[in-house]
Amino acid sequence: MIMQFNEETFREDYTFHNSDWAINRFPFPFHEDSYMYAVNMEQHRGGPEGSIYEKRFDVDEHYVAEMKDRAMVLSDDPLRCQSLPHMTLAGWDLLELIMVSKSEDYPDLFELHRNGDKWHWINKPLGIEDHFTFLDETTLPYGPMEYITRQTQGDFCVLDQRDDNLWMDAGIVTTQADWSLDFDIGMNFFEWHAPVPLAHEKGIFVRALKFLLNIQQGAPARRLNWTMTVNPLLDTSPENYHKWGVQKTEITPENIGRKQYLRVELQTFFRLPRSNGLVFPIRCYLIAFEDLVKIPKWGRRLHRVIRDLPVELATYKGFIDNRPMMLDYLSEFDDGEPTSDGIWPDRHLE
Amino acid sequence: MSKFNFPESIMSRPVYGTLEPRSGKAHLMVADAQGAEAIIGLSKADSGLLSKTHIIYIPKGTGDTYTGKLEKLGAAQLYVGPSYEAAKTRLQRTLAGAHMGLQVYLSGTEGLMGQAMLEATNAGIPHTAIQTEHRGSVARRMQCVHCKGITEDVMTDPFVCSHCGLSLFVRDHYSRRLAAFQGVCIDAEDPGNVPASVELYK
Numbered sequence A: 001m002i003m004q005f006n007e008e009t010f011r012e013d014y015t016f017h018n019s020d021w022a023i024n025r026f027p028f029p030f031h032e033d034s035y036m037y038a039v040n041m042e043q044h045r046g047g048p049e050g051s052i053y054e055k056r057f058d059v060d061e062h063y064v065a066e067m068k069d070r071a072m073v074l075s076d077d078p079l080r081c082q083s084l085p086h087m088t089l090a091g092w093d094l095l096e097l098i099m100v101s102k103s104e105d106y107p108d109l110f111e112l113h114r115n116g117d118k119w120h121w122i123n124k125p126l127g128i129e130d131h132f133t134f135l136d137e138t139t140l141p142y143g144p145m146e147y148i149t150r151q152t153q154g155d156f157c158v159l160d161q162r163d164d165n166l167w168m169d170a171g172i173v174t175t176q177a178d179w180s181l182d183f184d185i186g187m188n189f190f191e192w193h194a195p196v197p198l199a200h201e202k203g204i205f206v207r208a209l210k211f212l213l214n215i216q217q218g219a220p221a222r223r224l225n226w227t228m229t230v231n232p233l234l235d236t237s238p239e240n241y242h243k244w245g246v247q248k249t250e251i252t253p254e255n256i257g258r259k260q261y262l263r264v265e266l267q268t269f270f271r272l273p274r275s276n277g278l279v280f281p282i283r284c285y286l287i288a289f290e291d292l293v294k295i296p297k298w299g300r301r302l303h304r305v306i307r308d309l310p311v312e313l314a315t316y317k318g319f320i321d322n323r324p325m326m327l328d329y330l331s332e333f334d335d336g337e338p339t340s341d342g343i344w345p346d347r348h349l350e
Numbered sequence B: 001m002s003k004f005n006f007p008e009s010i011m012s013r014p015v016y017g018t019l020e021p022r023s024g025k026a027h028l029m030v031a032d033a034q035g036a037e038a039i040i041g042l043s044k045a046d047s048g049l050l051s052k053t054h055i056i057y058i059p060k061g062t063g064d065t066y067t068g069k070l071e072k073l074g075a076a077q078l079y080v081g082p083s084y085e086a087a088k089t090r091l092q093r094t095l096a097g098a099h100m101g102l103q104v105y106l107s108g109t110e111g112l113m114g115q116a117m118l119e120a121t122n123a124g125i126p127h128t129a130i131q132t133e134h135r136g137s138v139a140r141r142m143q144c145v146h147c148k149g150i151t152e153d154v155m156t157d158p159f160v161c162s163h164c165g166l167s168l169f170v171r172d173h174y175s176r177r178l179a180a181f182q183g184v185c186i187d188a189e190d191p192g193n194v195p196a197s198v199e200l201y202k
């Protein structure tokens, strides 16, 4: 497949857009007509051809534009990428995992040539070619985690595993759903999840952590998470909330279809071989309401999910004020017909 | 000597206990303001304890209310400093020279305990091995998530960031690495509409 990369922006004039291909493969996160937090994890062993699950690190039409946006965020605020001193080895593990996966999964786009510890990396879409020595930081322009994640869509948390817990000791976070790496770095699994409502009481985090601690090398796992964002703004950070928060008030019945986005995160979990750390890529997919409702099942179901979502979740996810307007819009696409099980579309755009 | 009972909160928010004497050859007590009361309590619970103890104390607005009492406890070392900032290098030096098994006791405001805790954990003492007891003001040390500046002794919600001037609401989300709670812009979605400040826990 020859991939076309969109020329688009995730800020100011917001020219971001999804092709029909991207809409058809959008990771719609609701497998039934209601939603509640659950330990929703499964093995990450590929998926249907062309789906976002197929490859270990999905590359799509937004790749080049997303990497430009990340570079801008980092230039404005270098604290979005941090690594505590003991995490460098895990950074090399991550660099290896991504370079090997991408060069195997997308040989037309990425090449990795290894001769002992002399590595040669070619990234065609971004026009990058580097020779470096594996495990020698002085031979790369950035630390290993930052180097490779400036070339990979999605945020990355690199977790140290000790004392039967996971510690957020490194990461690059520029496309987050309103949480701060700079604040959370060094925290453990329960501490960084502290603000989440209801899930602690349901025992979800205790069970989720147990699952994560047992993830083995070569047997990654995945889950979907979701929220709402006004405008296709990747950097919904707390750092910049005083700038973007006001955009939530700019929704009107006339513009909601094109300005309101469902934001879905494909979260994956990989064990890292040398450091025994865990890496947690959080890949963000955005879809405008007006595109989402082109799939009749999705329009019907999203209406029902948003309508019945507990207030605590709508508040935490930051759209409680706009929920009535969302429901007015979405109800037009809910004819009351039953929906089929599972997340997959009931019809494809041609 | 009344103690404030913090309501139950989220899991990143520190919880404080009551200091108890532990056995050991060396003890370090760091306190500010009414935190002195907890030290005096320890000396009553174990009369031999203080002769093996280094006290670092910052009166912080309590003047000499407690300093005389602390002097009478017979501590191996007693330092009374004008501010935490001034005392910090002494604390770091003490921790750097400490032997295994040093017992650490922190008491007073959350800001004092959080910062001293950070120094102790940086020196390799696990945070679970450090005792804490809250005394005195419920003021908080806050990080502005926007400009990253720290505002000390925040008593109201919302408050004005002492660095960038934004009006911030007070979260319970707490970072041990920063020894601070998180402050977030309160009028981002309705610029200029800042509700009246209320005293914390009032």
Ligand code: HEM
Pocket: A037, A038, A039, A040, A041, A157, A159, A166, A168, A177, A178, A179, A180, A184, A192, A193, A194, A195, A196, A199, A204, A205, A208, A209, A212, A223, A225, A226, A227, A280, A316, A317
């Ligand atoms: C080790 C990997 C993980 C990392 C680094 C991580 C990180 C985070 C962070 C930073 C937040 C935002 C919290 C805030 O409001 O400040 C969050 C939210 C959340 N996490 Fe995780 N998480 C991980 C794994 C999991 C797993 C395995 C589950 C499984 C149930 C889970 C469930 C949730 C839920 C339900 C939320 C609330 C999301 C929402 O409603 O939008 N997390 N996570």
